[in-house]
Amino acid sequence: MELSPGVHKVEGVRGANVYLVTTEEGTAIIDTGLPGNEKKLLGYAAKVGVQPAQISLIVLTHADIDHSGSAAKLKASTGAKLAVHAADAPRVAGEMKLKEVKGGMGLLMGVVSPFMRFTPVKPDLLLKESDTVLGLSVVHTPGHTDGSISLYKEGAVLFVGDALRTDSEGKPMLPPAGFTADMDLAKESIRKVSALSYGLLLPGHGAPGRGGSASLAAFVASGFR
Numbered sequence: 001m002e003l004s005p006g007v008h009k010v011e012g013v014r015g016a017n018v019y020l021v022t023t024e025e026g027t028a029i030i031d032t033g034l035p036g037n038e039k040k041l042l043g044y045a046a047k048v049g050v051q052p053a054q055i056s057l058i059v060l061t062h063a064d065i066d067h068s069g070s071a072a073k074l075k076a077s078t079g080a081k082l083a084v085h086a087a088d089a090p091r092v093a094g095e096m097k098l099k100e101v102k103g104g105m106g107l108l109m110g111v112v113s114p115f116m117r118f119t120p121v122k123p124d125l126l127l128k129e130s131d132t133v134l135g136l137s138v139v140h141t142p143g144h145t146d147g148s149i150s151l152y153k154e155g156a157v158l159f160v161g162d163a164l165r166t167d168s169e170g171k172p173m174l175p176p177a178g179f180t181a182d183m184d185l186a187k188e189s190i191r192k193v194s195a196l197s198y199g200l201l202l203p204g205h206g207a208p209g210r211g212g213s214a215s216l217a218a219f220v221a222s223g224f225r
């Protein structure tokens with residue numbers, strides 16, 4: 001589904017929202033879903049006229065398996081560079097463990113199969129605050145994980161990964177408490193991005209945000225309610 005010119009939400013991906021973004025500088029995939037989503041993703045890209053070799057960048061908003069799960073295969077089949085914040089890179093590269101996913105949260109995330117194994121992959125680009133990738137600014141938004149990032153195009157769009165989520169109506173919500181490393185820090189990060197100006201808020205989980213930046217500012221002003 002094309003949400004705004006050049007910004008697609010890839011349909012049918014399991015685990016998390018995946019976005020396909022084309023700017024003047026190239027085409028990127030933001031997050032990859034759980035393991036096993038690469039065919040769905042490339043199928044969607046082809047449907048909207050994007051061939052694998054045209055995808056030059058895969059950006060992970062953070063290391064969690066529902067976002068990084070298909071990164072290794074996707075990188076292999078596109079030749080795209082893989083970008084992640086330096087603080088989450090060791091987890092993607094397999095040098096540190098991914099967050100444990102089990103019990104109820106595992107069920108919630110759809111990680112129920114023992115065959116759903118994470119394939120580590122070495123990132124090509126280690127991102128930090130104020131970097132720019134394909135015309136999108138990197139905003140460090142830690143809390144859910146140390147290396148969580150948001151991506152921002154002024155006046156247009158804010159991708160937040162799991163810095164926050166939205167409900168099915170697009171209303172902002174905090175990230176899940178049991179699955180967020182530091183909730184106070186996560187709130188600070190939400191406060192930080194709530195000062196930005198954009199029309200479209202795109203989370204890792206939930207519907208596209210309603211009401212642009214004003215809606216997130218109101219969420220913060222209300223004490224995150």
Ligand SMILES: [Zn+2]
Pocket residue numbers: 016064066067162204205
């Ligand atoms: Zn997630």
